[in-house]
Amino acid sequence: MVDKDVIWTFLSTQGMDLGLKLLGALVVWIVGRWVIRIARRLFGAALQRGHKIDPTLTVYMSAVIGVVLNVLLLLVILDIFGVRTTSFAALLAGAGLAIGTAWGGLLTHFAAGVFLQVLRPFRVGDHVSVGGVNGIVKEIGLFGTTLVTGDGITALVGNNKVLSDNIQNFSTLPSRRVDLTAKVDNSVNVREAMDKLREAVAKVPNIAKEPRPDVEILQFTPEGPLLAVRPYAHTDNYWQVYFDTNRAIADTFAAAGYPVPEVRTAQRMIQDPPISAASPGKA
Known part of the structure; x- marks a missing residue:
């Protein structure tokens, strides 16, 4: 059974500090997420205006920036609760093998996404057939490529499947x-x-x-x-x-006035053989 005195002692001595940390972490999370959205939007707009970079690369780089900023935001929140960056890095290093095994598939998709950005077999807006899906490329993300099919369905194909399968780009040539x-x-x-x-x-x-x-x-x-x-x-x-x-x-x-071609089948009349006057079996 839980001792009420222990709970009261904890709340009276550390409750205020824990509450302030939780409130601070919540504020940092809300403000941080808002700042990240603004930063991604400004980054994408700057790439499109200033350097006229292809929209395919702009979307991909914006996604990378978002992931990096979210990791930094997580480290800041952990630091509020007293978990130092060095301790967090050591924890990740110790669990690296388990994470690598569990996330091996995602990492292959991420690596394939990088190669798709380097090789550029298609761009956003191209009509392609990849991974068994035929449609218009909407986005090349960190782990998957988003297509919109002709019948109005959004399909997400893993980047590794895209890169390891046949790629048909119908928009490369003028016709x-x-x-x-x-x-x-x-x-x-x-x-x-x-x-x-x-x-x-x-x-x-x-x-x-x-x-x-x-x-x-x-x-x-x-x-x-x-x-x-x-x-x-x-x-x-x-x-x-x-x-x-x-x-x-x-x-x-x-x-x-051309006639419609019709299938003509050959027919052959089969007639019974003539009956001889002196057929067998007759007297």
Whole structure:
């Protein structure tokens, strides 16, 4: 059972000091967090205005500054309670192996994030496919890369997975190819159909002038030639060009009166063999 006299003696002798320390630590935490937010904002703004540094590196450096300042804030609060910096450093050194084992995965992601900043395979705002996720890069953080997918989902991919897997950047080159097909019936003049398609596709908004759209015979099928229709467009206009080109194919073939290719299956009539007059079994 707890002795009330011991509690009263503790409160009367050290309670005031402990209360002041708790109050001081709370004030330092609130003020420190506010200062850190202001410092990160000013640091990011200074990098963007003064040196015109890429936003990808600006966000990453701002995150690093935030981590460093938060560690310093923690050391200040510990110092208020009498835990000296040297003692804290010795404690971290003693627990280094355990922390390294538990946080090994995070450290690999952190190291991969550093390499992503050095190698720069993509930047904030690029359309990429990394770690099995396809989307727009929103942020390259200390431990993960944030993407916004085409269907409006925010995905966080670990930096180590990003760096160790295939990286496809759709924004590096000025344009990308849109792959479509169109099948014409065997009764249609294929050269005429190709010329009409070239003229129609060239009028699709936002297609790239160079390279010019390709309309060629991809392969032959029993129903008729299969045409490859391949305009080029910037990544920002990819799906608009994709859908508009499909619409141009349908409108062109409809205006020309081309029949819809139909699958023709060969049928063979099987007749019973003629019955001989002297068939077996008859007298």
